[in-house]
Amino acid sequence: MENIARDTSREAAAPADGVAKGLFVRLRVKKGKGDEVEAFLRSGLEAVSEERDTTTWYAVRFGPEDFAIFDTFPDDAGRLTHLAGKVGRALVARSPELFEGTPEIEHADVLAYKLHRRSGQVG
Template sequence: MVSLKYSATAMVVALNISAALILGAPAHAAEPTSTAQANVGLWVVLDAKAGKEEDVAQFLRGGRAIVQDEPATIAWYAVRLSKTQFAIFDTFPDEAGRSAHLAGKVAAALMAKAPELLDHAPTISKIDIMATK
């Protein structure tokens, strides 16, 4: 089991990766209102099968268009952690928004493509946002 401290450290490292490795961008610009405040999120780690790395990258690039239609998804990032490891970090105002995302189109597409593209099922961690800027 991965410790919470390790997961948080991995998330910070992933978010500080050079711009050349960032595959996605915020799905929606955060508004300075309490309704758009990020309170909860997801940290999803994806390990690509050998030879499927660029297919995973392309899949993640396409995911951005899908989450554009999710009003409760404040921010959505797809990042590359290494040649074979990727992650998704997204934020929501509340549990209802996070649950809607997990039941939405991008999650369904990911689970449908996982056996073809990934070494194993994605590791999905529900996280609480402690501070944002």
């Protein structure tokens, strides 16, 4: 494999950009609840936009009953604050109604990233 020169300026800036820590939440949705979960996740954008330490937040759909959330934070404190926030509380409260089992929440350390400073909804 060819060696590629690395731009280390982004790596050093990761904490300042707020993308050092992440969460990946897998959501296995009950049959027939996919559109309701999509609406629920779309409505979450406004709440997470108010969270100072939630740097990025993505709600994605892989199929009719297969969704996920991925978000990033500057540090562990920001990640914990988000988990205790409006969307986290609503996710826990609505889990029995919407999901097969408990959402799978995985903590991650971000290794590399690219940011484009914009937010919104697709579709």
